[in-house]
Amino acid sequence: MKAEPESRIVKGVDVKFSIDDLREMEGATSHWDGVRNYEARNILRDKMQVGDQVLFYHSNCKAPGIAGLATVVRSGYPDHTAFDPAHPYFDPKSDCASPKWFMVDVRFVRKFPRVISLAELKQHDQLRDMALVKRGRLSVQPVRKAEYDFILSLAGEQ
DNA sequence: GCCAACGTTGGC
């Protein structure tokens, strides 16, 4: 899952959300709102399950890369920020009766000893087919078990 | 339903 760790103002609201921000939330838990892409939405709504591990990726920043781990604590449910006209993520086409956008709740697990940069991830043949490397530009994406394990080993965790 | 124009993402 990607989030932007540096301040950026969208419609008057700062969209900054880093792994440290997640850790500092109450219960180190947050809903993951604001995803407005159908492919990512489908993953949030249909695929992610409680207990799934999440690689927390820092994007659109000076040092893009994987910063650490989170875990899913609530599976997909409607993203209420789409219902609020005052909210930057408002979507007039979504309402309670037939929600268009979904989110999950995630909880901080731990930071990696270092950020695994995108440049480094691109250097490893084992990650050649990883969506993050091959495709980019998708804020929620699946990770294969072999890729996940390899990334943990890069982080010096195994 | 096609597809050109336009907008967004996000690394560099």
Added chain:
DNA sequence: GCCAACGTTGGC
């Protein structure tokens, strides 16, 4: 700030 890759929009 540039721009490639994609997604969305809307005319026809």
